[in-house]
Amino acid sequence: MLFNSFQFILFFAIVFGLYLALPHRAQNRMLLIASYIFYGAWDWRFLGLLAASTVADYCFAQWIEDLRVDRRRKQLVAASMAVNLVFLGFFKYFNFFIDSFADVCGWFGFSPHVPTLKIILPVGISFYTFQSMSYVIDVYRRRLTASRSLPDFALYVAFFPQLVAGPIERATNLLAQIASERRVSSFGLAHGGFLILWGYFQKIYVADNLAIITDQVFAAGAHPPGNMVLLGAYAFFIQIYCDFAGYSNIARGLALCMGFRFMLNFNLPLLASSPSDFWGRWHLSFSTWLRDYLFTPLGGFRKGPLLAYRNLFITMFLCGLWHGAAWHFVAWGMYAGLTLAVHRTLQAFRPFAKLGEWLVSRSVTLVLCILFRFLVIDFLSPILFRAQSLNQAGQLLSSLFQGWGAMDFDVWGRFFFYIAPLFAMEIIQYRANDQYIVLKWPLLARVTLYLALFYGIAIFGMQNAQSFIYFQF
Amino acid sequence: MRNRSFISNFRWLRSGLLLSVLAVLAIEWQLGRTLPGHYFRHEVDDLLYSLDHRSYDARVLSLGNSVGRQLDQGIHRLDRGFLRPMSSNAALEMTGQYFLLCRYLARNPAPESLILWVDNPFYGDLRSVYTENYIQRCFLRWREIGLLAWWRGSPTFTASMISYRLLPSFRYRVDIQKDIPILGVREVNLAPQVAFGGRPQSARKQNALARWWQRWVHGGQSISTTAFERLLALCEERGIRIYLIPAPISSRVALDRGPQQGRAEINERLAELQKKFDVLHYETESRVYPDNEFVDGTHFVEGVVLARAAEYRDLLQERMKP
Numbered sequence: 001m002l003f004n005s006f007q008f009i010l011f012f013a014i015v016f017g018l019y020l021a022l023p024h025r026a027q028n029r030m031l032l033i034a035s036y037i038f039y040g041a042w043d044w045r046f047l048g049l050l051a052a053s054t055v056a057d058y059c060f061a062q063w064i065e066d067l068r069v070d071r072r073r074k075q076l077v078a079a080s081m082a083v084n085l086v087f088l089g090f091f092k093y094f095n096f097f098i099d100s101f102a103d104v105c106g107w108f109g110f111s112p113h114v115p116t117l118k119i120i121l122p123v124g125i126s127f128y129t130f131q132s133m134s135y136v137i138d139v140y141r142r143r144l145t146a147s148r149s150l151p152d153f154a155l156y157v158a159f160f161p162q163l164v165a166g167p168i169e170r171a172t173n174l175l176a177q178i179a180s181e182r183r184v185s186s187f188g189l190a191h192g193g194f195l196i197l198w199g200y201f202q203k204i205y206v207a208d209n210l211a212i213i214t215d216q217v218f219a220a221g222a223h224p225p226g227n228m229v230l231l232g233a234y235a236f237f238i239q240i241y242c243d244f245a246g247y248s249n250i251a252r253g254l255a256l257c258m259g260f261r262f263m264l265n266f267n268l269p270l271l272a273s274s275p276s277d278f279w280g281r282w283h284l285s286f287s288t289w290l291r292d293y294l295f296t297p298l299g300g301f302r303k304g305p306l307l308a309y310r311n312l313f314i315t316m317f318l319c320g321l322w323h324g325a326a327w328h329f330v331a332w333g334m335y336a337g338l339t340l341a342v343h344r345t346l347q348a349f350r351p352f353a354k355l356g357e358w359l360v361s362r363s364v365t366l367v368l369c370i371l372f373r374f375l376v377i378d379f380l381s382p383i384l385f386r387a388q389s390l391n392q393a394g395q396l397l398s399s400l401f402q403g404w405g406a407m408d409f410d411v412w413g414r415f416f417f418y419i420a421p422l423f424a425m426e427i428i429q430y431r432a433n434d435q436y437i438v439l440k441w442p443l444l445a446r447v448t449l450y451l452a453l454f455y456g457i458a459i460f461g462m463q464n465a466q467s468f469i470y471f472q473f
Numbered sequence: 474m475r476n477r478s479f480i481s482n483f484r485w486l487r488s489g490l491l492l493s494v495l496a497v498l499a500i501e502w503q504l505g506r507t508l509p510g511h512y513f514r515h516e517v518d519d520l521l522y523s524l525d526h527r528s529y530d531a532r533v534l535s536l537g538n539s540v541g542r543q544l545d546q547g548i549h550r551l552d553r554g555f556l557r558p559m560s561s562n563a564a565l566e567m568t569g570q571y572f573l574l575c576r577y578l579a580r581n582p583a584p585e586s587l588i589l590w591v592d593n594p595f596y597g598d599l600r601s602v603y604t605e606n607y608i609q610r611c612f613l614r615w616r617e618i619g620l621l622a623w624w625r626g627s628p629t630f631t632a633s634m635i636s637y638r639l640l641p642s643f644r645y646r647v648d649i650q651k652d653i654p655i656l657g658v659r660e661v662n663l664a665p666q667v668a669f670g671g672r673p674q675s676a677r678k679q680n681a682l683a684r685w686w687q688r689w690v691h692g693g694q695s696i697s698t699t700a701f702e703r704l705l706a707l708c709e710e711r712g713i714r715i716y717l718i719p720a721p722i723s724s725r726v727a728l729d730r731g732p733q734q735g736r737a738e739i740n741e742r743l744a745e746l747q748k749k750f751d752v753l754h755y756e757t758e759s760r761v762y763p764d765n766e767f768v769d770g771t772h773f774v775e776g777v778v779l780a781r782a783a784e785y786r787d788l789l790q791e792r793m794k795p
Contacts, residue, residue: 006632186488193490413655439489446489451496458643460650 001041003250004203011038012254015160019258024181028155031258038160039124046122049087054150054157056083057132061139061146077140081133088129091122096325124164126322130289132157135171137293144171152178159260161251165244167265167285174260182259192256194439194450199249201453202422204461207242209418210235213411218386218396225405229383229396231415236382237374238419241270244283264435270423271430273360273369275339275377276347286322290315305348312344313337323385328393332384339377421456497640504641512648516542516561517569517611524576531557533793534577534584534713536570538563540720541590543773547782548789555786560590564607566597567697568624571704572612583711586793592719592759593739597697598687599625605633613638624696626686705750716792717743717755721781723770727761754792760784 001008015034019027040047060080067073089097105111135156138144147153156175162168217224217232224232248265255262265285272278279287291300298311313334320333346352359365380397387393429435438449513519533556535545545558559573570589599608599621612621613634622631637644651658691699708715722730740757747753766777773781 006629006636010628010632190488190490193488197490410655410657414657417655443489443492447492447496450489450493451500454493454497455642458640459646461643461646 001038003247004200007041016257020184027182028178029151031159032151032155035155035158035160035163039158039163042123042164043120046125049091049122049125050128050158051154053084053087053129053132054154056080057136057157058147058150058153061136062148064136064140065146073140077136080136084129084133088125091120091125093321093325100327127166127168128157128163130286130322131168131170134168134289134293135175138171144175147171147175147179149179159255161254161260162262165247165251166283167248167251167262168289169262169285173263177260184257184259188256188259190439191436192253194436195249195253195256197253197450197453197457198425199246199251199253200457201246202242202249203246205453205456206418206422207239207246209460210239210242210415213415214239214386218388218392220388220392223399224396225403226400227404227407228411229400230379231412232386232396233379233382234375235415236386237378238270238422240382240385241266242422268426268430268435270374271370271426272373273366274356274373275336275343278373278378279336279340286319290319294318308344309341312341316340326389328384328387328390331390331393332381335380335384418460421452501640501642508641508645508648512645514606514610514648517565517607520559520561520573521576521611524573524580529557529577529581531581531584533557533586533588533789534574535560535588535590536573537561537588537590537718538592538720540772541588541718543778544590544721544782544785545588547778548786551779551783552786556588556789557584562603562607563592564601564603566599566601566604566608567591567594567700567704568597568599568621569608569612571700571707572617574704574707576614578707578711583713585712586714586716587708588789589715589717590720591717594701594717595695595698595739595742598695599630609634610637610644613644624690624699626683626690702746705746705753708752709750712752714752714793715750715754716789717753718785718789719756719759720771721760721762721773723764723767724761725764726770727759756788 001011011034015031018030018034022030036047036050039050057080060076060083064073064076064080067076102111135144135153139146147156152175155178156169156171157163159169159174159178214232214236216222217228218236245266248262252262252265263285265283267281267284269278269281272281295311295315298314299307300311301308316333316337317330318333319336320330323329323332347356359369383393383396384390387396425438429437434440438446441449509518509522513522532554535541535548535556535558537545537560539560539562541560542558542562545556545560548555549558559577561569561573565573570591574587608621609630612618615638618631618634618638621634622628625631642649647658650656687693687696705715707713719736736758740755743753743755747755762773762777762781766773766781768774
């Protein structure tokens with residue numbers, strides 16, 4: 001059930017109507033049932049997996065909390081991680097590791113007969129598994145008391161706005177809101193309504209229309225000229241951002257309408273001025289998860305530069321692998337790690353650090369920094385991410401040097417037509433340092449903006465609902 | 474009651490979102506008056522607009538698929554007074570043909586005869602890739618939406634029709650996009666993905682709930698069968714004789730099909746219906762013509778249309794003799 005489908009709009013209308021009519025406890029039960037219906041609409045066979053993962057972590061957290069012996073607590077948290085990672089590993093990585101093992105054997109002249117299974121990847125498994133894992137770890141770290149209400153915890157894991165593509169909410173934030181009474185307010189409806197409208201615009205107007213361009217460039221067997229590879233890379237960067245940020249904004253908006261507050265998942269990352277700045281704005285619920293539960297426990301930047309780089313590359317390697325069981329995702333993660341490492345190295349030199357500070361302190365040079373990061377540093381990322389294999393990524397990159405080709409001004413024109421409103425809005429938000437700045441505009445300006453967004457969706461939307469890219473992760 | 478406190482504090486009356494909704498309703502109301510007369514995507518749009526704005530007094534009305542369209546247009550060119558050509562497209566299935574007849578009868582006197590150029594009147598459950606473009610986007614009277622909501626039993630199918638009804642800008646979005654040269658939309662008769670060079674949407678699958686609904690509402694029959702029975706009942710009530718003519722086929726198709734494969738079952742079911750509705754008359758077999766008379770295996774090449782139309786006119790005159 002996609003957010004951008006009539007099915008979901010009807011579903012949410014019913015859920016919201018019931019939500020308004022019910023008292024707090026009944027609201028939670030109703031939301032839990034609705035969330036399971038929402039997930040079951042995609043494939044009911046995986047409801048059991050979701051429930052099993054939920055019950056396992058609910059029990060583990062209570063046992064961990066009840067124990068006093070640290071060694072036993074550690075064993076239990078390890079067991080919980082193992083259960084979660086076995087689920088995730090089996091469904092997401094089984095065939096990848098088997099195939100990779102066979103490839104490695106092939107290099108040494110062996111050709112083992114390896115079994116591969118036709119495994120369907122349960123939608124959103126990476127998101128709810130990570131969310132559930134963070135809860136157990138937080139209980140283990142005594143940052144949180146274990147939930148004593150299974151329905152509340154089940155709702156925390158399965159809450160439908162963020163179940164299949166995040167934000168990966170922390171229990172410290174969401175579970176507390178589930179347990180306490182919420183209020184549907186005109187503030188929440190206005191802010192939530194704007195987020196929903198803007199999210200749909202990002203998804204339907206920008207992402208889905210750019211997908212037509214990127215699909216042509218990245219199609220298997222396509223040999224696009226250099227200028228189309230360039231266009232495809234930038235178009236995909238913006239497409240995946242709008243696809244994912246659009247989903248997050250709709251999720252946050254839906255939650256806000258019901259009185260829940262989700263964390264900010266994207267803070268205008270297209271306007272980041274450096275790789276570090278970018279990762280401080282991109283998929284925040286995941287990047288902060290990696291920071292808190294992987295990078296920092298590994299030692300972070302605390303144990304000298306060499307270990308810091310090791311930690312960075314391990315984190316970004318796993319970040320790439322989280323996105324998909326394929327080597328081009330790993331390469332993408334490693335490239336991101338490399339850009340971060342280079343930026344950090346340069347920052348360590350005082351003249352460079354001073355230069356960096358000076359560059360971002362002036363409007364003109366800040367714009368140049370943003371353009372340099374977007375056009376040059378991050379040019380490779382979308383190619384590695386979107387290519388169907390490392391081989392295809394290599395072919396696309398080599399075609400850049402084999403001929404620029406004739407510019408198709410129609411396609412370039414279409415590209416600018418779809419990205420112009422996005423950048424206009426983001427620049428306004430960036431300058432005001434406030435994503436809700438438009439809500440402070442005069443009434444007439446707001447109404448004009450809402451109408452523009454609405455007609456952008458209604459007139460320029462695709463005929464059929466397009467799936468969200470991040471569902472596959 | 475705390476949850477609903479936002480309703481009673483009236484701040485929402487000054488909400489930009491609410492005013493935008495009102496503005497959208499006003500704009501769409503105005504667009505609903507202008508766009509249908511401005512954009513015509515295909516022959517069904519033309520036909521529905523004509524039915525809404527013109528009056529007819531035909532003795533013989535012709536409805537059906539695109540081959541029927543070639544033939545009834547040909548007959549009309551040969552003999553202008555013989556029939557009123559309104560055949561359009563097989564994508565309408567029997568449901569669309571039934572709605573067309575209803576719309577015709579709502580504004581015009583009943584014809585004496587109705588010619589239906591249809592291969593298999595029992596085929597179709599409104600799940601084809603063309604349903605969106607030919608049914609959901611076109612037949613938007615509340616009665617039609619309500620009937621399809623019941624027959625199809627799909628809230629999303631119905632919601633899509635309601636949104637087309639309420640939002641003309643959404644209904645004509647591909648046509649509007651075509652007017653913006655930079656977008657490169659050249660063909661509005663297809664789904665936009667195809668217009669942009671992508672792949673068409675695949676045919677909709679039927680889930681268990683939909684199958685159950687179909688058994689319950691249609692007794693396990695197709696939606697087209699229900700529509701066809703309704704059409705027969707309507708004709709019976711209004712005294713309209715129906716002549717069901719299967720489309721002519723090429724000799725190659727005839728060879729592939731074998732001795733009128735599947736036709737026997739259709740004829741059997743038609744015979745059953747004929748016992749119930751004596752206005753129904755039908756041809757038992759498709760006429761077969763040489764391959765070189767077909768441009769794409771289905772439609773006649775332009776050069777032979779008049780000759781074939783004359784043959785069918787003679788056939789119809791023969792069948793319509795009292």
